[in-house]
Amino acid sequence: MGLLGDKITIHGGQPLIGRIELKGAKNLVTKAMVAALLGESPSILRDVPDISDVRVVSSLLEIHGVKITNGTEEGELVLDPSAVESAHFAEIDAHAGSSRIPILFCGPLLHRLGEAFIPDLGGCRIGDRPIDYHLEVLRNFGAVVEKQPSGIRMSAPNGLKGTKVELPYPSVGATEQVLLTAVRAEGITELKGAAIEPEIMDLINILQKMGAIISVDTDRVIRIEGVERLEGYTHRALFDRNEAASWASAALATNGDVFVGGARQQEMTTFLNVFRKVGGAFDIEDDGIRFYHPGGELKPVVIETDVHPGFMTDWQQPLVVALTRAKGVSIVHETVYEQRFGFVDALVEMGATIQIHKECLGGQPCRFGQRNFNHSAVISGPSKLHGADIVVPDLRGGFSHLIAALSAEGTSTVSNVGIISRGYENFIQKLEQLGADFVLES
Ligand code: EPU
Numbered sequence: 001m002g003l004l005g006d007k008i009t010i011h012g013g014q015p016l017i018g019r020i021e022l023k024g025a026k027n028l029v030t031k032a033m034v035a036a037l038l039g040e041s042p043s044i045l046r047d048v049p050d051i052s053d054v055r056v057v058s059s060l061l062e063i064h065g066v067k068i069t070n071g072t073e074e075g076e077l078v079l080d081p082s083a084v085e086s087a088h089f090a091e092i093d094a095h096a097g098s099s100r101i102p103i104l105f106c107g108p109l110l111h112r113l114g115e116a117f118i119p120d121l122g123g124c125r126i127g128d129r130p131i132d133y134h135l136e137v138l139r140n141f142g143a144v145v146e147k148q149p150s151g152i153r154m155s156a157p158n159g160l161k162g163t164k165v166e167l168p169y170p171s172v173g174a175t176e177q178v179l180l181t182a183v184r185a186e187g188i189t190e191l192k193g194a195a196i197e198p199e200i201m202d203l204i205n206i207l208q209k210m211g212a213i214i215s216v217d218t219d220r221v222i223r224i225e226g227v228e229r230l231e232g233y234t235h236r237a238l239f240d241r242n243e244a245a246s247w248a249s250a251a252l253a254t255n256g257d258v259f260v261g262g263a264r265q266q267e268m269t270t271f272l273n274v275f276r277k278v279g280g281a282f283d284i285e286d287d288g289i290r291f292y293h294p295g296g297e298l299k300p301v302v303i304e305t306d307v308h309p310g311f312m313t314d315w316q317q318p319l320v321v322a323l324t325r326a327k328g329v330s331i332v333h334e335t336v337y338e339q340r341f342g343f344v345d346a347l348v349e350m351g352a353t354i355q356i357h358k359e360c361l362g363g364q365p366c367r368f369g370q371r372n373f374n375h376s377a378v379i380s381g382p383s384k385l386h387g388a389d390i391v392v393p394d395l396r397g398g399f400s401h402l403i404a405a406l407s408a409e410g411t412s413t414v415s416n417v418g419i420i421s422r423g424y425e426n427f428i429q430k431l432e433q434l435g436a437d438f439v440l441e442s
Pocket of ligand 1: 026027028100130131132133134135169170171172173174195197242312313314336337338395396423
């Protein structure tokens with residue numbers, strides 16, 4: 001599994017019932033692996049999921065001389081940076097287009113080697129996804145940034161120095177960039193306008209274990225006192241709350257009942273409130289959360305995606321499928337990415353009534369309102385979805401296509417499902433465990 005051309009034929013209408021187990025969050029684990037580059041001794045990371053984004057980051061680290069081996073328990077990686085030498089420009093190039101994580105290698109590489117090269121960045125096609133904040137942050141620390149045809153070359157002739165940064169928007173990646181660079185920069189760094197997602201807090205936990213001094217103040221301010229030396233860490237990664245929300249929505253849309261082992265209430269409060277308002281039910285246990293359709297009609301909701309503690313952008317796509325079954329009009333205003341509704345075309349083809357608008361509907365005006373971006377969705381239901389041949393556009397949109405096919409009447413063919421393995425570990429095996437009726441073709 002993992003080829004982009006993989007195709008799955010799904011016979012819909014079967015409720016998903018059973019139990020699955022989560023591992024660590026994709027959006028923490030990949031950054032935690034980069035943090036290992038900062039240590040003088042090996043790091044041990046637990047609950048690493050077997051997903052292609054992790055494989056991409058592993059190979060980028062290996063190119064730089066990090067030795068990666070499996071630990072004693074399943075999902076445990078030992079990352080040994082003691083042989084990190086110099087950046088191998090040509091080989092990194094071969095990975096261009098496959099991930100956005102390389103931009104986060106800059107700070108650690110500049111500290112270790114005095115230079116870094118970052119290929120053109122990939123990731124999901126869900127908007128422009130620029131890296132201007134990242135480059136500005138690195139320049140603030142004293143990096144010299146030089147754009148070249150195949151990527152960006154950086155150097156730090158005078159070392160990196162603590163600085164004051166104010167982000168124009170609480171970007172997750174730019175906040176991580178500041179953290180991974182400031183911990184070894186000389187002096188104090190003050191970051192205003194930081195993102196405070198739970199995955200960022202867990203990255204801070206890891207950096208503190210390594211020897212960093214970081215305080216998170218009120219009002220999105222983070223202060224970092226640079227230190228001269230960091231050691232390796234031992235850490236069990238925070239669970240993947242995006243995956244948890246995806247299976248929760250799948251349970252709701254298919255009339256199912258799924259126990260998501262490893263899910264925790266604290267990092268999902270906002271999702272749980274919306275899930276309940278739509279008509280879903282959940283039981284919170286010590287070892288996970290049971291999500292189910294308790295019977296009765298689903299209800300429409302108005303959602304605005306936002307940075308934490310708001311409703312995460314990665315939660316909307318799977319939930320939209322359940323909303324096609326709700327009686328009435330739901331609105332989803334996407335305020336994090338300007339183009340995250342590409343996946344709805346397939347749902348419309350399957351019988352959903354969804355209109356996309358350029359206006360900011362259902363909430364506060366956002367950055368995209370006056371800029372001609374299709375970023376609000378109006379979903380009118382209930383609709384009965386029917387099978388169709390659909391093509392996965394991106395990671396979260398792809399998972400929503402799976403849910404649509406699983407909840408539809410008749411047979412659907414979903415192509416390009418390999419993209420889903422970027423962020424969902426063993427999803428084919430999990431679908432089997434939950435009783436889905438499908439055939440995988442390659
Ligand atoms: N932005 C800029 N300039 C920058 C950086 C970001 O304009 O230099 C903009 C983006 O274009 C976007 C907004 O700021 O409109 C927020 O982007 P952010 O930097 O917060 O996102 P990211 O770090 O690139 C991570 C996750 C995403 C998740 C977002 C929001 C990873 C690898 N990716 O992206 O996850 O949606 O934060 O929480 O951590 C996914 O898992 O499917 C996924 C897309």
